[in-house]
Amino acid sequence: MPDSPEAPRFLKACRREATDVTPIWLMRQAGRYMADYRELRSRVSFLELCKTPDLATEVTVTAAERLGVDAAILFADILLILEPIGLDLEFAKGEGPVIHNPITESSDVDRLRPMTSAEPLGYVMQAVSQIRAALPPSIPLIGFAGAPFTLACYAIEGGGSRHYDRAKAFMYRDPGAWDVLMRQLTDATALYLRAQAEAGAQVLQLFDSWVGNLSPFDYKRFVQPHMRRLFDALPADVPTIHFGTGTATLLEAQRDAGGSVIGLDWRVELDEAWNRLGPEVAIQGNLDPVVLLAPIDEIRRQARRILDQAAGRPGHIFNLGHGILPSTPVDHVRALVEIVHEGR
Numbered sequence: 112m113p114d115s116p117e118a119p120r121f122l123k124a125c126r127r128e129a130t131d132v133t134p135i136w137l138m139r140q141a142g143r144y145m146a147d148y149r150e151l152r153s154r155v156s157f158l159e160l161c162k163t164p165d166l167a168t169e170v171t172v173t174a175a176e177r178l179g180v181d182a183a184i185l186f187a188d189i190l191l192i193l194e195p196i197g198l199d200l201e202f203a204k205g206e207g208p209v210i211h212n213p214i215t216e217s218s219d220v221d222r223l224r225p226m227t228s229a230e231p232l233g234y235v236m237q238a239v240s241q242i243r244a245a246l247p248p249s250i251p252l253i254g255f256a257g258a259p260f261t262l263a264c265y266a267i268e269g270g271g272s273r274h275y276d277r278a279k280a281f282m283y284r285d286p287g288a289w290d291v292l293m294r295q296l297t298d299a300t301a302l303y304l305r306a307q308a309e310a311g312a313q314v315l316q317l318f319d320s321w322v323g324n325l326s327p328f329d330y331k332r333f334v335q336p337h338m339r340r341l342f343d344a345l346p347a348d349v350p351t352i353h354f355g356t357g358t359a360t361l362l363e364a365q366r367d368a369g370g371s372v373i374g375l376d377w378r379v380e381l382d383e384a385w386n387r388l389g390p391e392v393a394i395q396g397n398l399d400p401v402v403l404l405a406p407i408d409e410i411r412r413q414a415r416r417i418l419d420q421a422a423g424r425p426g427h428i429f430n431l432g433h434g435i436l437p438s439t440p441v442d443h444v445r446a447l448v449e450i451v452h453e454g455r
């Protein structure tokens with residue numbers, strides 16, 4: 112859709128074109144803070160939900176419509192891709208994700224199955240096409256995947272972690288095996304994201320949620336070349352969002368790896384970060400998700416501050432600096448959407 116005046120404002124902002132008002136969507140906009148979602152989850156496990164396209168469609172579309180946001184994000188999870196490559200994934204109650212057969216030795220990398228087709232994740236592509244058909248044309252659909260470093264952290268740690276010490280120790284101990292692992296994850300992710308775009312995803316976001324644990328030196332050695340290869344393997348006409356948290360010292364290196372839009376968390380000032388990155392990228396962010404637990408006046412003050420920092424430059428997509436917390440009141444999220452649409 113080249114530059115037609117009717118192009119959805121979210122797509123225009125991804126291309127750094129001027130918009131009537133600032134577009135907004137929220138990471139984890141479908142989830143446990145919503146009563147309908149909790150009700151559905153009392154009957155269906157999280158993995159079953161992800162693997163049932165009708166339900167994933169319902170959850171995605173309901174959240175986008177309820178909130179009045181400018182984009183919908185596919186309901187799925189970054190860890191689903193680990194199953195077809197041979198890792199045994201479970202979402203244990205109250206514990207978050209667990210991988211029962213994590214990679215511990217260098218030789219474990221050899222037992223991973225290279226992904227030769229996106230077919231084992233066909234249920235995701237089915238959901239993408241159903242969601243695209245169910246959404247109004249004014250609401251673009253975002254597809255997504257985990258970035259290789261964040262996926263490697265889960266694959267090696269076997270779950271969440273505080274210091275990512277096992278993953279990082281693996282990287283330092285055997286850079287050769289690390290490289291093989293990262294290449295394999297990169298190839299699988301590129302295949303998966305291309306399939307999502309073919310099925311109807313109009314923008315692709317890469318979640319490198321845990322990359323902020325690396326020094327800039329290590330990022331450039333162990334991650335950046337893979338990210339560059341990944342972005343280069345994505346369709347050139349589909350905008351991409353490159354997101355991480357704790358990335359204040361990595362932003363330029365992330366930009367150099369790729370992405371039409373750089374996602375910021377709340378630990379950086381949006382204007383300073385954008386000035387550093389320059390006018391060639393769009394910016395997504397960056398309200399602290401915890402601000403949504405504050406009174407509406409505080410939400411308004413902080414949202415307007417971010418809009419002031421963007422100062423009407425084309426290419427700002429309003430979002431949180433990380434996902435919505437389960438304790439967030441839905442009314443506050445709707446209020447935020449209205450505040451951002453009202454403008455400064």
Ligand code: CP3
Pocket residue numbers: 137138139140141142143152157184185186187188189190202206207208255271318320434
């Ligand atoms: O944003 C959306 O609304 C789309 C769906 C989405 C989910 N996970 C659904 C989900 C997206 C984009 C993700 C990405 C994801 N998953 C990330 C990257 C973003 C981030 O938060 O940093 C990560 C690290 C994961 C891995 C993951 N999945 C964790 C650590 C957890 C457990 C923590 C938690 O919040 O429960 C999940 C589970 C998960 N993924 C839920 C949802 C709605 C909750 C599952 C439930 O219903 O219990």
